[in-house]
Amino acid sequence: DGSVLTLGETMGLITGSHVGSFAHVAHAQVGIGGAESNVAVGLVRLGVPVSWVGRVGDDSLGNRVVREIRGEGVDVRATLDPDAPTGLMLKEFRGRGTSRVSYYRANSAGSRLNPTDVGPGVVESASLVHLTGITPLLSDSARAACLDVTRRARVAGVRISLDINYRPSLASADEAAEVIGELASSADLVFGSPEEIALVSPRTPGTANETLESLLARARNLEDDDEGIDGLVRTFDPDGRREVVVKRGPFGATSCFDGSSFIAAGHPVDVVDTVGAGDAFVAGYLSGDVQDWPIDQKLTRANACGALMCTIPGDWEASPTPEELDGFIAGGTDPVL
Ligand code: ATP
Numbered sequence: 055d056g057s058v059l060t061l062g063e064t065m066g067l068i069t070g071s072h073v074g075s076f077a078h079v080a081h082a083q084v085g086i087g088g089a090e091s092n093v094a095v096g097l098v099r100l101g102v103p104v105s106w107v108g109r110v111g112d113d114s115l116g117n118r119v120v121r122e123i124r125g126e127g128v129d130v131r132a133t134l135d136p137d138a139p140t141g142l143m144l145k146e147f148r149g150r151g152t153s154r155v156s157y158y159r160a161n162s163a164g165s166r167l168n169p170t171d172v173g174p175g176v177v178e179s180a181s182l183v184h185l186t187g188i189t190p191l192l193s194d195s196a197r198a199a200c201l202d203v204t205r206r207a208r209v210a211g212v213r214i215s216l217d218i219n220y221r222p223s224l225a226s227a228d229e230a231a232e233v234i235g236e237l238a239s240s241a242d243l244v245f246g247s248p249e250e251i252a253l254v255s256p257r258t259p260g261t262a263n264e265t266l267e268s269l270l271a272r273a274r275n276l277e278d279d280d281e282g283i284d285g286l287v288r289t290f291d292p293d294g295r296r297e298v299v300v301k302r303g304p305f306g307a308t309s310c311f312d313g314s315s316f317i318a319a320g321h322p323v324d325v326v327d328t329v330g331a332g333d334a335f336v337a338g339y340l341s342g343d344v345q346d347w348p349i350d351q352k353l354t355r356a357n358a359c360g361a362l363m364c365t366i367p368g369d370w371e372a373s374p375t376p377e378e379l380d381g382f383i384a385g386g387t388d389p390v391l
Pocket of ligand 1: 301359
């Protein structure tokens with residue numbers, strides 16, 4: 055029916071009201087955020103029905119998470135955890151559109167996600183399941199939940215999407231390569247930066263030129279190199295069986311499938327806040343995917359969603375509608391809001 059299921063951790067988000075560190079900044083805003091629920095809201099804005107599964111604490115922020123995502127029209131299947139708090143992020147602006155996010159999520163309710171939180175039929179009734187590489191690194195039970203969902207999706211013939219989204223604060227590159235690589239190997243659609251694609255690529259241990267370090271070094275700073283990106287994607291998926299979408303920041307994005315690759319050049323924009331660009335990009339891409347759009351159209355929409363999100367503060371609040379996207383594409387740099 056063209057619906058999407060996603061699961062993950064959504065946390066409270068405290069954002070400084072102006073540039074500076076919380077060592078001094080006195081005023082802040084309270085909101086919520088999480089990669090998967092950001093994608094969920096992005097999809098709803100684009101007209102796609104979405105379910106979100108997650109765990110929150112029995113506290114005020116948990117209440118806020120549930121009400122806010124539900125208020126956006128997402129079908130929220132949240133487990134209330136009486137024994138752990140809702141996680142928290144702090145976002146400090148450092149000027150020129152850059153920010154630093156700090157996480158307070160160890161032993162949070164969201165990180166205690168487990169396979170039974172994903173109820174019967176929830177996977178099986180979706181057209182596509184979207185996961186990120188964040189969730190399996192939160193805990194053993196969250197990893198088990200991701201693996202169980204991919205297993206159920208494969209049995210039911212449901213398409214699997216993965217945004218690698220490697221967070222170095224959660225695991226070393228070696229551990230992430232193993233854990234996220236396991237998920238990537240069963241995904242039909244994989245999103246990542248060049249370095250993230252390298253992270254999950256198969257390697258021959260002990261071979262001098264195929265160590266994780268050398269692969270990551272090859273991928274670093276490859277955002278503006280079309281041929282280098284094609285080469286990386288071939289390392290990850292030599293047969294072109296998966297749809298691999300490489301996010302290239304200001305240089306736009308490339309999508310590869312079945313030996314063909316498509317490029318969308320970056321939109322020139324005045325960057326206010328890049329956080330959330332990747333999630334908006336994924337929402338744009340998936341909205342076309344569940345409607346069986348051709349690759350170039352999915353990529354064009356995703357690339358516009360990502361660029362537009364860079365021009366507006368907030369991680370997900372300004373996720374665009376189709377009309378706003380059309381206005382942005384037609385009008386160049388000015389978001390039509
Ligand atoms: P996030 O910070 O949300 O995790 P990400 O690292 O996953 O983002 P990016 O490559 O930074 O992903 O951005 C995703 C997409 O958004 C890009 O592929 C591009 O389409 C768009 N985008 C990001 N930054 C810019 C920019 N400065 N100018 C134009 N488009 C951008």
